[in-house]
Amino acid sequence: MPRPENPHLIDTFGRVATDLRVSLTDRCNLRCTYCMPAEGLDWMPGEQVLTDDELVRLMRIAVEMLGVTDIRLTGGEPLLRPGLEDLVARITALSPRPRLSMTTNGIGLAKRAAGLAAAGLNRINVSLDTVDPATFLEITRRDRLSHVVAGLAAARDAGMAPVKVNAVLIRGLNETEAVPLLKFCLAEGYHLRFIEQMPLDAQHGWNRGEMITAAEILEMLGASFTLTPFPAARGGAPAERWLVDGGPGDVGVIASVTRPFCSACERTRLTADGAVRSCLFSNDETDLRSLARAGARDEEIADAWRATMWGKLAGHEINDAGFAQPIRPMSAIGG
Numbered sequence: 001m002p003r004p005e006n007p008h009l010i011d012t013f014g015r016v017a018t019d020l021r022v023s024l025t026d027r028c029n030l031r032c033t034y035c036m037p038a039e040g041l042d043w044m045p046g047e048q049v050l051t052d053d054e055l056v057r058l059m060r061i062a063v064e065m066l067g068v069t070d071i072r073l074t075g076g077e078p079l080l081r082p083g084l085e086d087l088v089a090r091i092t093a094l095s096p097r098p099r100l101s102m103t104t105n106g107i108g109l110a111k112r113a114a115g116l117a118a119a120g121l122n123r124i125n126v127s128l129d130t131v132d133p134a135t136f137l138e139i140t141r142r143d144r145l146s147h148v149v150a151g152l153a154a155a156r157d158a159g160m161a162p163v164k165v166n167a168v169l170i171r172g173l174n175e176t177e178a179v180p181l182l183k184f185c186l187a188e189g190y191h192l193r194f195i196e197q198m199p200l201d202a203q204h205g206w207n208r209g210e211m212i213t214a215a216e217i218l219e220m221l222g223a224s225f226t227l228t229p230f231p232a233a234r235g236g237a238p239a240e241r242w243l244v245d246g247g248p249g250d251v252g253v254i255a256s257v258t259r260p261f262c263s264a265c266e267r268t269r270l271t272a273d274g275a276v277r278s279c280l281f282s283n284d285e286t287d288l289r290s291l292a293r294a295g296a297r298d299e300e301i302a303d304a305w306r307a308t309m310w311g312k313l314a315g316h317e318i319n320d321a322g323f324a325q326p327i328r329p330m331s332a333i334g335g
Contacts, residue, residue: 003310008067009268011312017268019070020062024081025049025272030105031141034170034197038141048273052083054292056090058270063094065302073102076272079109085119092120101125103166107144109151117158124155125164130177131184139174152190164191169212178220186249193239193252214255221251236266268309276305278312
C-alpha cells in the first residue's frame with residue numbers, strides 16, 4: 001500500500017504516533033536482576049551517542065514536521081546524561097512546545113527535581129519495585145531505597161504532578177509487594193502503575209512463568225482494596241486504571257503481555273545512538289544519526305522517520321510462536 005501524502009507519523013493500521021520516547025543514554029547506576037547482569041553491560045562508546053545539538057534537532061523535526069506533541073526522556077538512566085537541565089530547557093523551548101516527561105530510577109533526583117521542574121520538565125515517572133530495603137537491595141543490587149524515596153518526595157514538592165511510580169513484580173522475588181506498594185503510593189499521593197515483566201532483559205532469560213500477570217495483580221490488590229473501573233476513557237494510555245476504595249486514589253496495570261494495547265499505540269522511539277524504532281519490540285530500526293551526520297536536510301530525515309512508522313507491524317507478537325526478543329536490551333532501547 002503506498003503511503004498517502006500526510007506529514008504525520010501514520011501507519012497502515014490507522015494509528016498516528018504523537019508520543020516520542022527518547023533515550024538519553026544506555027548507562028544505568030542500578031543492576032536490576034530482570035534487566036541486566038550484575039557486572040553491567042558494554043555501554044555505547046561516547047562518539048556513538050547523539051550530542052545535545054543532534055538530539056534537539058531530531059526532536060525539533062519531530063515536533064515541527066511530524067506532529068509529535070509529547071516527549072518522554074528515558075534511558076538507561078536519564079539522570080546520568082550530563083547537562084540534563086540545559087537539555088530540558090532547550091526541548092521545552094521548541095515550538096509548538098511539547099509536553100515533557102521523564103522516566104527515572106530516582107537515584108540523585110532529590111537534589112535535581114527543583115532544577116528540572118524550573119527548566120520545564122512537566123512530569124516524572126519513578127521506577128520502584130518494592131518499599132522493603134532488603135528486597136530493593138536484592139532486586140537492584142544496590143542499597144539505595146532511601147534515595148529513591150527522597151527523589152519521589154522532591155519531585156512531588158517541585159510540582160511535577162502527578163508523580164507516577166512504575167513497578168514490576170517477579171514471581172519468587174517481590175510478588176508480595178503489590179499491597180505495600182499501593183499503600184505507600186496512596187499515602188504519599190503518587191500514582192502507582194504495575195507493569196507486566198516484558199522480554200527485554202539483556203540476558204535474554206525472560207521466563208513467562210516468572211511474570212506476575214495483570215489478573216494476578218488485580219487479585220492480590222482485590223484482597224485488600226475495593227477496585228472499580230476508572231470512569232474516564234483510556235484512549236491511547238498504556239495503563240488500565242481502577243479507583244481504589246472509591247477514589248480519589250487509583251491504580252493502573254500495564255498488561256503489555258497478557259492484554260496488549262498495540263491497536264491504540266501512539267508511540268515512536270529514538271535510541272541514544274539515533275535509531276528510530278516503530279515499536280519497543282521491533283528488530284528493525286532506521287539510523288537517523290548517520291543521516292544527520294552526513295548532512296541530510298530536515299525533510300530527508302523526516303521522510304525516513306515517516307517511512308519507518310509506515311512499516312509498523314500490527315502488534316508486538318510476544319504471544320506468537322515465532323516471536324524473537326529484540327537484540328537490544330531495554331536499557332539500550334529506552335522505555
